[in-house]
Amino acid sequence: MSEERKISMAVIRRLPRYYRYLGELIDNDISRISSRELSERMKVTASQIRQDLNNFGGFGQQGYGYNVEYLHAEIGKILGLDKTHKMIIVGAGNLGQALANYQSFEKRGFKLIGIFDVNPRLIGMTIRGIEVYDIDVMEKFVKEQEVDIAMLTMPKENVRETANNLAEWGIKGLWNFSPVDLYLPKHVQVENVHLSHGLMTLAYKIKDQSLTENEED
Amino acid sequence: MSEERKISMAVIRRLPRYYRYLGELIDNDISRISSRELSERMKVTASQIRQDLNNFGGFGQQGYGYNVEYLHAEIGKILGLDKTHKMIIVGAGNLGQALANYQSFEKRGFKLIGIFDVNPRLIGMTIRGIEVYDIDVMEKFVKEQEVDIAMLTMPKENVRETANNLAEWGIKGLWNFSPVDLYLPKHVQVENVHLSHGLMTLAYKIKDQSLTENEED
DNA sequence: TAGATTGTTAATCGATTAACAATC
DNA sequence: TAGATTGTTAATCGATTAACAATC
Numbered sequence: 001m002s003e004e005r006k007i008s009m010a011v012i013r014r015l016p017r018y019y020r021y022l023g024e025l026i027d028n029d030i031s032r033i034s035s036r037e038l039s040e041r042m043k044v045t046a047s048q049i050r051q052d053l054n055n056f057g058g059f060g061q062q063g064y065g066y067n068v069e070y071l072h073a074e075i076g077k078i079l080g081l082d083k084t085h086k087m088i089i090v091g092a093g094n095l096g097q098a099l100a101n102y103q104s105f106e107k108r109g110f111k112l113i114g115i116f117d118v119n120p121r122l123i124g125m126t127i128r129g130i131e132v133y134d135i136d137v138m139e140k141f142v143k144e145q146e147v148d149i150a151m152l153t154m155p156k157e158n159v160r161e162t163a164n165n166l167a168e169w170g171i172k173g174l175w176n177f178s179p180v181d182l183y184l185p186k187h188v189q190v191e192n193v194h195l196s197h198g199l200m201t202l203a204y205k206i207k208d209q210s211l212t213e214n215e216e217d
Numbered sequence: 218m219s220e221e222r223k224i225s226m227a228v229i230r231r232l233p234r235y236y237r238y239l240g241e242l243i244d245n246d247i248s249r250i251s252s253r254e255l256s257e258r259m260k261v262t263a264s265q266i267r268q269d270l271n272n273f274g275g276f277g278q279q280g281y282g283y284n285v286e287y288l289h290a291e292i293g294k295i296l297g298l299d300k301t302h303k304m305i306i307v308g309a310g311n312l313g314q315a316l317a318n319y320q321s322f323e324k325r326g327f328k329l330i331g332i333f334d335v336n337p338r339l340i341g342m343t344i345r346g347i348e349v350y351d352i353d354v355m356e357k358f359v360k361e362q363e364v365d366i367a368m369l370t371m372p373k374e375n376v377r378e379t380a381n382n383l384a385e386w387g388i389k390g391l392w393n394f395s396p397v398d399l400y401l402p403k404h405v406q407v408e409n410v411h412l413s414h415g416l417m418t419l420a421y422k423i424k425d426q427s428l429t430e431n432e433e434d
Numbered sequence: 435t436a437g438a439t440t441g442t443t444a445a446t447c448g449a450t451t452a453a454c455a456a457t458c
Numbered sequence: 459t460a461g462a463t464t465g466t467t468a469a470t471c472g473a474t475t476a477a478c479a480a481t482c
Contacts, residue, residue: 010449012421016414020396034463043400046463047451054465062464063458080420094318098311104396104413110420149419172423175416179237179321183260189422191415195319197233198408199327199392202366203297204229205406206389227473251439263439264475271441279440280482 011052015075017042018052022072034065076108084109085173086147090162091154092117092125092132095177099151100127110149114141117154142169149173156180163190228269232292234259235269239289251282293325301326302390303364307379308371309334309342309349312394316368317344327366331358334371359386366390373397380407 021042025033039046053059053071056078060066076082087105089096092115100115115132117123125132133141141147150166152159156178163174163182173189176182182190238259242250256263270276270288273295277283293299304322306313309332317332332349334340342349350358358364367383369376373395380391384405391407393399399407 007425008449009418013414013418015421016411016417019417020413036463042398045451047453048449050464050466051450058465060464061458062456063462065463078421079417080424081417083420083424085420085423094311094315098315099412101311102412105416108413108417108420110416148423149416173419175419181259189419191419191422193410193412193415194233195316195410196237196321196325197230198410199322199366200233200236200296200298200325201226201230202390202392202406202408203300203302203327204232204295205408206302206365207297207300208224225473253439262475264477265473267440267442268474275441277440278482279480280438282439 007055011055014044014048014052015079018049019072019075019079019081022068022075025068026072031068032065033068035060037065081108084111085149086145087112087149087151088114088116088138088142088147089151089153090116090135090138090166091152092119092122092127093153096151096153097127099153100130113145113147116141139165139169142166142171147171149175151175151177153177163188224272228272231261231265231269232296235266236289236292236296236298239285239292242285243289248285249282250285252277255283298325301328302366303362304329304366304368305331305333305355305359305364306368306370307333307352307355307383308369309336309339309344310370313368313370314344316370317347330362330364333358356382356386359383359388364388366392368392368394370394380405 018038021038035046035049039049042049050060053066056074059071059074087110089100089112092100096115096117100112105112112128112130115127115130116135116138117132118135122132123134142150148171150171150173152162152174154162159176159178159180160182163176163184166174167184167188171188173191174182174184176190176192177195179194179196181192184190235255238255252263252266256266259266267277270283273291276288276291304327306317306329309317313332313334317329322329329345329347332344332347333352333355334349335352339349340351359367365388367388367390369379369391371379376393376395376397377399380393380399380401383391384401388405391399391401391405393407393409394412396411396413398409401407
C-alpha cells in the first residue's frame with residue numbers, strides 16, 4: 001500500500017513551524033518561495049527543508065521553487081488540519097480557561113465542545129459559549145460525542161486516573177499540561193507540555209552562554 | 218579553565234525530567250537508585266542516563282548506584298535552580314494570570330515580582346499578591362529590579378518590539394508563549410512555548426499511528 | 435572476596451548537510 | 459536555450475546504545 005517510510009518525530013515537529021511561516025507568506029501575498037529563501041527566513045538549511053518535504057512527496061518544481069499556498073495546504077493535510085477534531089478541556093481552572101479562550105485553535109479545525117470540572121462553582125459557567133459540565137457526565141459525553149482530544153489542565157493528582165478513563169472511553173489524543181508522564185495504550189497519543197521543564201531549560205541557558213542549541217520547534 | 222566540553226541541548230532538555238523523577242523518589246523515601254532501575258521507571262536506556270550524567274561529572278558510585286538526594290541537588294545546580302531568578306509577566310490576560318498562579322515555580326527559585334499590561338482595567342489588580350503595573354513603567358522596573366526573566370503572554374503583534382526593548386534593558390531570558398520567533402542578541406536566551414505546534418503534532422500522531430517518537434521532554 | 439554498577443570507550447544508528455544530476 | 463532550483467544520493471556529523479574494564 002504505497003509509502004512505507006518511517007518519518008521521524010524530529011521532522012514532524014518541524015512541520016508546524018513551516019506551516020506557520022508559509023501562512024505568514026500568504027498573508028504577505030508571497031505566492032512562491034525557494035528552499036533557499038525560506039531557509040534564510042527560518043534560519044535553517046535549505047537542505048533540511050528539501051529533505052523534510054521530500055519525506056512526503058515532491059511539492060516543488062525545479063527552477064521555480066514552491067508554490068506557497070499549495071505547500072501550506074499540503075503540510076496542513078499531512079498534519080491532519082483538514083479534519084475537524086473534537087476537543088474537551090478537563091479542568092476549568094486558570095489554565096483551562098486560558099486555553100478555552102484561544103481562538104486560533106478553531107481555525108485549524110480544533111473544535112472545543114465541552115469543559116469539565118469537579119468544582120460546583122464553575123459548573124454551569126460558560127466560556128466563549130462553551131459550557132462547563134460536571135465531570136461526572138464526562139464518560140457519557142466523551143462516548144456519545146466521540147471526542148478526539150482532551151486537554152488535561154487539572155491538578156496532577158487526578159491526571160493518571162482521568163487519562164486511563166479517557167483512554168478506555170475511546171479518546172484518541174491527550175494534551176497533557178501536568179508534570180506527569182502518561183503511559184497509555186498505543187491507540188492513545190499523548191503530547192506533553194511540561195511548562196516547568198521549559199523554565200528550567202531557560203535557567204540553564206541563562207547560566208551557560210555556550211550553547212549548542214540544535215533547534216527549537 | 219577546567220571543563221571545556223560542549224553539552225548538547227538534547228542532554229539539557231532531559232535534565233528537568235531526571236530532576237522531576239528524582240524529586241518523586243525523594244518523596245517516596247527512596248535514597249538510592251541504579252541507572253538501570255531509573256531507566257525502567259523513565260523508559261529510557263540506562264546507558265543514556267549514565268552518559269548524560271557523566272557530561273557533568275561522576276555522581277554515582279560503582280556497585281552502589283546514585284544517591285538520590287545528592288543527584289537531585291546536583292542536577293538542580295546544573296540547571297541553575299540553586300539561584301533565585303526574578304521574573305515578570307508581560308500580558309495579564311488569561312494565560313498570564315494562569316502562570317502567575319503557578320505556585321510550583323517559586324519552589325524552584327523563580328520569583329514573580331511584577332506583572333505588566335496595557336489594559337487600565339487590569340492595572341492595579343493583584344494576583345497572588347503580585348501587582349499588575351502599567352506597561353509604561355516596565356523599563357524603570359526592569360532596570361531597577363534587575364529582572365532576569367520575562368514571560369511573554371501578550372498578543373503576538375507587540376511581542377517582537379517588547380522583546381527587543383527587554384533585551385536592551387538587560388533581561389537575560391525570555392519565555393515566549395506567542396507564535397512568533399524571536400531573534401535577539403545572544404546575551405538574551407529565549408525559550409519558546411508554541412502551543413499550537415504541540416497541538417498540530419498531536420493531530421499528526423492521531424492520524425498516523427506508525428511513529429518513531431524519539432523522546433519527549 | 436564476589437557481586438554490582440559505574441564511568442567511559444567503541445560501535446551503531448540516525449539526522450543533518452553537502453553536492454550534483456535531473457528537470458522545469 | 460541558459461539559469462535556477464528541486465529531488466535525491468552520498469558524506470559528515472552527532473547522538474544513542476552496547477560493552478566492558480575499573481572500582482566500590
